[in-house]
Amino acid sequence: MDDSTAREQHDVIDLELDRPHSARMYDYFLGGVTNFPADREAAARAIAAFPSTLIAARSNRAFMRRSTRCLAQLGIEQFLDIGTGIPTSPNLHEVAQSVVPRARVVYTDNDPIVLTHARALLRSRPEGATAYMHADVTDPAGLLAHHVLRGTLDFHRPIALSLNALLHFVTDEHHDAHGIVESLKAALPSGSALVVSHATPDFDPEAIARVTAIYRAAGTPVQARTREEIARFFTGWELLDPGLRPILRWRPDPEEAHLTFTDAEAACYAGVARKP
Template sequence: MGEQPVPGDGQGGTDGADSKGVKHAKDVDLGQDQPHSARMYDYYLGGKTNYAVDREAAQAVIRLFPAVETVARVNRTYMHRAVRWLAEQGVRQFIDVGTGIPTAPNLHDIVQDVHPGCRVMYVDNDPIVLVYADALLDGSAEGSTGYVQADATDPAAVLAAIEAEGVVDFSEPVALSLHALLHFVPDDRDPYGVVDHLMDALVPGSYLSLSHCTGDFDPESWQAIVDTYTRRGTPAQVRSHAEVERFFDRLDLEEPGVVLANRWRPEVGSGPGVVSDRQVSLYAGVARKR
């Protein structure tokens, strides 16, 4: 996969930022001593923004379940379809929690293609996303994009950081994206409470879009994957269809409901081709707040 992609030693240092407020590698601790789920996801997608420790962990997962790269691609194309559909419904504000490494097209590229005035707020807790955040801030002149570093399991802090940026107007509808995030929030971190807290801050007419890995089609492999992540410092928990559907309990699901991600409003050429349910192992859905 090549050498470490970020210039600088990644060992931290005095704070500093460019004209956009984006810090560089020499200014932040990149956590190169421990794998991170966002960088492993980047590896699954064929990206280069990952380190040896991430590649070793990702290869361990691939040995257990080679289709994990298909899961990542299905998730990415689902995100593109879902946010485009939301923008076509008239949503003009988006909050993307668990952004991951910027991979073009990014969420703002999709929604601002539908309407240039869309505003997008990105949130992640991986410091390397901060380093590359300039790729998340290149939106249209008519719209606005922003990025904050925050932990999804502290939804009050997430909301405070977003509000401080002034990109999102909480008096207007917002689409909240939680894509491939909640399987990294085990039950002891109150994932349902996290979602409820975030959605409670949004006005009626707002939406939730999420995707979530499942062990429904290969429980043994997915338990081994969970154990692999957990041993390397990233707690994880896959969930059943009923458990994923529960995230939408207080909302009105849009058709076709909670389904495997490749079956959510599929478009010709928008996925990795013919794949089995086991290879996808990812539920997704979009719902509207009453």
């Protein structure tokens, strides 16, 4: 771990373990152990409101693996994963480096508890590199200027920007989600990629309204978006086949073909695009 990450860890004081946090709830949905009573209580309410929550979380995780592998196979060697959450193997860098051992990956999240797990994120293959920085997607200028990011990735070469299961936590009520994404896209060179998975009300609006209310009551605003609203995040970039699709339909692995989950249960769209 570099000195900057160590300093950031030392500066963390209040982990707010008495309040639920979306990253730790997601960890619980994935079967992780880095979650606390407040997280588990809120997660249980979310599952009660939307019993397919576990399917949605695990479908997002599977999409991360498929999309990362796809981009690495296309030759992209640099990845910026915003909203990475608690480490859950295989992590993005493990997937990328299994295809391209020299891949370089920067993780970022705004949950201070993720700092305490940065060592797990930083176990890179010797040929490549991984780094972690504490930053918030709602401050794209600060995130893009961060010395860890600039010291790890080369902004003259293509970068894959991963925004998996993140943007539904950036609500129009508080922030300009599309403006934030445009700022991030503008900083990336030609040949870069944008990866997005996003919750949607399109398949079961009543269930999504219930789970949205649970998150808001727990102090985490959420905004599910329609396919049209999600498509706007890719404006100006070229979607890879099969385009913006229900997450289960985006290049499913052969071993996933037996799954009988429905689009309503996964409740997400997913897409990958390249910058011309």
